[in-house]
Amino acid sequence: MTRYSLEVRIKPRPGLLDPEGKAIHHALQSLGWGAVDEVRVGKVIYIDLEAESEAAATETATAMCRKILANPVTEDFQVSMAVGVPAGKLEGAQS
Amino acid sequence: MTRYSLEVRIKPRPGLLDPEGKAIHHALQSLGWGAVDEVRVGKVIYIDLEAESEAAATETATAMCRKILANPVTEDFQVSMAVGVPAGKLEGAQS
């Protein structure tokens, strides 16, 4: 068994109103970032788990999404390995 | 100007409590997923914006994080291009 770090992204379904995204969009614009076209807000769940293989780990996380992590009526989800995310280092916001 | 899709992940700082992550961890375990070691919950903000280049887009999003999107006391952030995310297609939760 190996320990895998997964990332589950949960996103409001297209077409559904996303009031939080709307409010952030509005705030960014009034701070002068007029070039923003759209903002949508989702959740990211970082899961560390033991599994036989990468494929097994992904499968488990997918099952979790179906069962409990995502709301099938309002949300889409996406499972990926937390390693391998390209660009962007994790940054302390104040730095 | 080109339209870029960015992904901003905002994550509770290590060391700080993450009651939601703990609750999800607990729920997953009681549903039989005992192999889960850790769960942390953050936010992901999808931003579409117009910029001169990928670098400029990333820089803008980073500035947004520093100014408003992340709270330096409690959160870390990570900016990446939404394209280029590897594995895992976006899936309707019900499928």
Next chain:
Amino acid sequence: MSTAEGAVAEDSVSPRAGDPPVTAEVVADHGLSVDEYERIRSIMGRDPTFTELGIFSAMWSEHCGYKNSKRLLRLLPTTAPWVIQGPGENAGVIDVGDGYALAFKIESHNHPSAVEPYQGAATGVGGILRDIFTMGARPVAILDSLRFGDLDSGRTRYLFSGVVSGVGDYGNCVGIPNIGGEVAFDRGYEGNPIVNAMCLGLMKREELITASASGVGNTLMAVGARTGRDGIHGATFASEELSEDSDESSRPQVQVGDPFTEKLLLEASLELIASGVITGIQDMGAAGITSSATEMAGRAGTGVELEMTAVPTREQGMTPYEILLSESQERMLVVVEKGLEGEVTRILEKWELEAAEIGRVTSDGLFRILEDGVVVASIPALPLTEGCPTYEREGIESEEIQALRAMDLSEHLIPEGDLTKTFMLLLSSPNVASKRWIYEQYDTTVRTATAVRPGGDAGVIRIRGTKRAVAATTDCNGRFVYLEPKRGAMIAAAEAARNLVCVGAVPTAVTNNLNFGNPLKPHIYYQLREAVLGMVDACETFETPVTGGNVSLYNETDGRSIYPTPVIGMVGVIEDVATITRQAFRHEGEDIVLLGANTNELGGSEYLYVTADLVAGAPPAVDLDAERALQQAVLKMIHERLLSSAHDCSEGGLACALAESALGDGEAPHGIDVDIDDDLRPVAALFGEAQGRIVVSCAPDRTDQVLRVAALHEVPARRIGTVQGPDDDFRISVRGASISARPAEMGAAYFDSLANRMEAPPTGT
């Protein structure tokens, strides 16, 4: 107003490119019968287009058209000198004295909550708030009336917790205190929860505004949120049965609530009304722009013309059909005096909201829809709102229920055994136990007017600047209605009135929510008819006219109907806040007096459900005149300042009512010493749910006076015991048997039960 027939001929409407042809199948998909479709054709003098069909289907749905209930609803008493606005507007309005008027209304969101509990409940609260502030009243209180299946199911816990946080998050964010409600858990609601939300709003009498599109040439403006593809055909969908595959993505889009926008819309709307620039305002609720525009035209006897491309949309490429039927939340339609549109825009801008001119009031009586100047729909407005066919169905009582009612309960009653154990079991049953887990998720104190918070018999909101207050409660025991609909409905009204008088309020008026199954089934129509008849009798006797309400039919899952549940939302007036009375015992050594009589009745009781898993027997008898006398006696006692506490007996009977008074809010519980010497079965005396009973406490030197007032009103009354100290036991003896418990243990059973049950592991969505 020109005649509809003449006007139709003027508009030539040809099918819109891209819209599906109107076939028999499409008509059926829109929930319209062959006869109804023929009626539409004769109104139009031609075949309707797809857009027009959509409009008819929404307006003639059960939700908007009240097809199957209108004839029954006409029987309800609706007038009294204090009624300012009866049924027909967004909310009823009554005079509450000192120049103030109270707008109030209840609304259901059962189907949306079954599909998505959080958003369903949240948008339910949003909708009822808008109904109140479109009358010109500022919302001051929310109540929520909820029903779910048994709590041991994971799905039920998911629905319950989602609904509670949806109700809470929305009301909390807008900043309207929750002052009460009710919740029941019973397998009769498995799969089809009931989510009814009630709102109260206060205004000065002269601030009242109604929703009509008057003044030909005036401008129609859409204000608030943009229109998206949310909940298209929600009104039709609200009128269909749920089935197994109800949460598939093929359903109409879920509506997502935005309480932040609602708060801005609330402030903007009240400012618009105060500014005098608008002549009418209405929420775009079920059936969206279509119903708001046609209803406003219908009330004024005018017509309206709307340009679809002027409606601000959230998504691109929306068709007129979609725009007209969208149920996106937090939107209003306002009628603006011609030339003053800029004033509206200015006010909306201050509140960071959009306003768009989308049409005008016309004189031709038509609901005319343009897309880029081309007429895509043109329908006489009046037949849309008034022409919906109404039906009187056949009603036959189900034999199965007759048999349940006639059942000999003695065969099913377990030996009486240990009464204390049964008592503790009842105290912790989710139907009796404290609802603290719910209302602690609600803001109950914002607006600094909540004199009695949830947890009492009724919530109370004082009116600042006066000595007055208003009280409100929602009540209905669905088991009683199921077992005998007419009596059950009378009990619901009687309980509501009792709850109001317990806090010292005079019952004044009623709003109601009829939650029933499929009315096309004779035994369901029977329930509906009988329940309405029961409500008629009770509201007449109590002089509490019905000023509005809501009908939610087709509450069925896989063909199984919910218990018929006519929820009564009743409001009352308190003239002097100094007389507000609460349910908790207050002083050691005071007398406990029972008003009303115990009986041997156990039918439909929580005791039967908990001990024998049974919903059977005849519901308790109710004597409306005796209820009325009890109400008046208690009010007189309260006004003469005789009482220290008052609490009505409902689920769990006398023993549970005494326990609730003894425990209070848990901070300073009391023991009691009570002796009940009735010649009745002990379980019936303790746990039976006989009607017409209120437990009061008073200083011993007031007891004679209390008994005298009761006698004067011919209300049975007797001293049954005394309030004891915090370290004393809670003791009730009944003919040799007895209950004896420590208040601390009772408190744990009563206050923590719901929370403990909700901590059980999740089972997914």
Next chain:
Amino acid sequence: MKAAVVTFPGSNGDYDLYKAAQQVGFDTHFVWHRERGLDAYDVVLLPGGFSYGDYLRAGAIARMSPIMEDVIRFAAAGGPVLGICNGFQTLCEAGLLPGALVRNDVLRFQGKDVRIRVERTDLPFTSTYTEGQILTIPIAHGEGNYEADPATLEELEGEGRVVFRYVDRNGEPGAAANPNGSWHNIAGVTNEAGNVLGMMPHPERAMEKLLGSDDGLALFASLVASVPALSS
């Protein structure tokens, strides 16, 4: 004696705060978040509610409002600033107070009466309380869990900048008395100078016995008492 109640889009405790300030004698005015200028006021009050719907983080968007520059200037000049609930969250976001308010550990909104202990009575907000006094005051929040890094916490405790703490009926700050998971049961903190106070409980909702408690009255009375001293 003038008090400003700053209203943001989504504030809903502004009216209650206005009434409370008025009750103790302040000439009270609402100041809309897009207005400017607080110089004419003696105290500045930031109300509870859900500014910008609490979207992103409670107080994060309100903190960017133009009026906040004036609030910061007013505070820097030593003027008393009180932030209640969402006002507290906004003051933290603005950096006028240390730490942050995150989601309640129970993950549910909490609306109920709590007990808090007055830890300090030498502030313009608490001068008419007695030290150790236990107040019964409502809370109503979903994000009231006070967090700060260990160094900041140590500093706060060391300098006596924790003004209110959640306690039980015996005045003890145990876990059972903590409604939201706040570190050290912190219910309210002040800045170094002691002229900025943020608190999650709602003293403005505890102004009369009819509604449950009048334990908040003394806080506003303290502010009144502080005004002549400040302006003289």
